[in-house]
Amino acid sequence: MISAFTNNWQNFLTGFGWTLLSSIVALFFSLIIGSLFAILEVVPNKALRVIGNIYVEIFRNIPLLVITMFFYLVIPLYFVKINGFTAGTIGLTIYTSAFIAETVRSGINSVDVGQMEASRAQGMKYTQAMRYIVLPQAFKLVIPPLGNQFVNLVKNSSVLAFVAGFDLMYQGNAIASQTFDTVNTYLVVGVFYLIITLPISYYMQHLERKLA
Amino acid sequence: MSMIEFRDVQKYYGKFHALHDINLEIDKGETVVLIGPSGSGKSTLARSVNGLETIQEGQLIVNGHDIADKNTNINRIRTDVGMVFQHFNLYANKNVLENVMLAPRIVLKMDEAENKKSAMALLDQVGLADKAENMPSQISGGQAQRVAIARALAMKPRCMLFDEPTSALDPEMIDDVLRVIKYVTNQSDMTSLIVTHEMGFAQEVANRVIFMADGRILEDDKTDTFFEHPTNERARQFLSKIIKH
Numbered sequence: 001m002i003s004a005f006t007n008n009w010q011n012f013l014t015g016f017g018w019t020l021l022s023s024i025v026a027l028f029f030s031l032i033i034g035s036l037f038a039i040l041e042v043v044p045n046k047a048l049r050v051i052g053n054i055y056v057e058i059f060r061n062i063p064l065l066v067i068t069m070f071f072y073l074v075i076p077l078y079f080v081k082i083n084g085f086t087a088g089t090i091g092l093t094i095y096t097s098a099f100i101a102e103t104v105r106s107g108i109n110s111v112d113v114g115q116m117e118a119s120r121a122q123g124m125k126y127t128q129a130m131r132y133i134v135l136p137q138a139f140k141l142v143i144p145p146l147g148n149q150f151v152n153l154v155k156n157s158s159v160l161a162f163v164a165g166f167d168l169m170y171q172g173n174a175i176a177s178q179t180f181d182t183v184n185t186y187l188v189v190g191v192f193y194l195i196i197t198l199p200i201s202y203y204m205q206h207l208e209r210k211l212a
Numbered sequence: 213m214s215m216i217e218f219r220d221v222q223k224y225y226g227k228f229h230a231l232h233d234i235n236l237e238i239d240k241g242e243t244v245v246l247i248g249p250s251g252s253g254k255s256t257l258a259r260s261v262n263g264l265e266t267i268q269e270g271q272l273i274v275n276g277h278d279i280a281d282k283n284t285n286i287n288r289i290r291t292d293v294g295m296v297f298q299h300f301n302l303y304a305n306k307n308v309l310e311n312v313m314l315a316p317r318i319v320l321k322m323d324e325a326e327n328k329k330s331a332m333a334l335l336d337q338v339g340l341a342d343k344a345e346n347m348p349s350q351i352s353g354g355q356a357q358r359v360a361i362a363r364a365l366a367m368k369p370r371c372m373l374f375d376e377p378t379s380a381l382d383p384e385m386i387d388d389v390l391r392v393i394k395y396v397t398n399q400s401d402m403t404s405l406i407v408t409h410e411m412g413f414a415q416e417v418a419n420r421v422i423f424m425a426d427g428r429i430l431e432d433d434k435t436d437t438f439f440e441h442p443t444n445e446r447a448r449q450f451l452s453k454i455i456k457h
Contacts, residue, residue: 112304133306137305
């Protein structure tokens, strides 16, 4: 296993870098997009709620690979050329944002309605009540499930391998087919994924304890 | 001059007729207590005054504005109407001082130093200045309710709604909260509407008592008249069942 790494360390590190970059970008944007759609799903305006629902139900119920392939193959056909890394990261962002939206929405719904009523009764606008009172409590409640979503996101970034995204999985496939040392190659790949996911798990546990 | 006026108000939850032909006028400075069996519509009536419940028919004039009118800025009216809830509803993510200071800061845009001074003075009035830095989860129910009253008063309201303010409290905490409410209602220009089951307290603070059942106002009398000679049969039954204390 050590030699599988030392003989191909440049490729592994390149893959690790792309996986890390894709994960960070997707995490950042899926958190923003997911939170926005979570809010859309709970606002008083019915049309906005329907829009939020449609988005979440569509992208939560289509396989990640299909969404990614769509961006990789269909978008370049009619709109702009995008490379595998970009297509994969967009697919990953949209797919994960649907799950984050559901997670955050459940957090918002878990906040006691009395919190919103008390805020509104003091003359706060709906947006002020959400911003100062409801959302901070909702995000605190959903830290553990959000952590799970982040870990899933990192693991799901292996979808980039299917669209030539140069990520860890892609590099692993390439190395394994060159060296025929499949066992050790994928062991190294697994270790690299753990290097990203374990700190997330531990950090989330730490946050949970700190905020509890 | 009236602070709150219901004119032929009807309220439905789906098909359930929650408020029936409500006509009620509460003058500035009055303290009105609302009593009746559970499910009679008392809380619904109180909560409609600041628009937490919407009415389907009729007019509801609060401080000169019809709150059922779509052009009325409900947030503006709510700054004049303080509300105290059965379950306190302190902002769980803010400490006691921030609970009192938040709305004056972001709704009234009050000057920060003045806001803090007024908040500390209010907490002092309700006997909780030493709890300013505590989180709501760290104080007792009776203390939380007194903070909730200070929070409502921080907006300098003209009118206060108390929705069963002592129903969720342990018996030994009730007196402290009632004392604070009494202090508030005694301020000469404060209008108060109190939903309560504390009959002794009602007799002590109320100018008027309103008895409700099945979504209707069945009796509306001066306090003494109500407790000594209730005219309505349902009200008589209700009073005889309630242990006076």
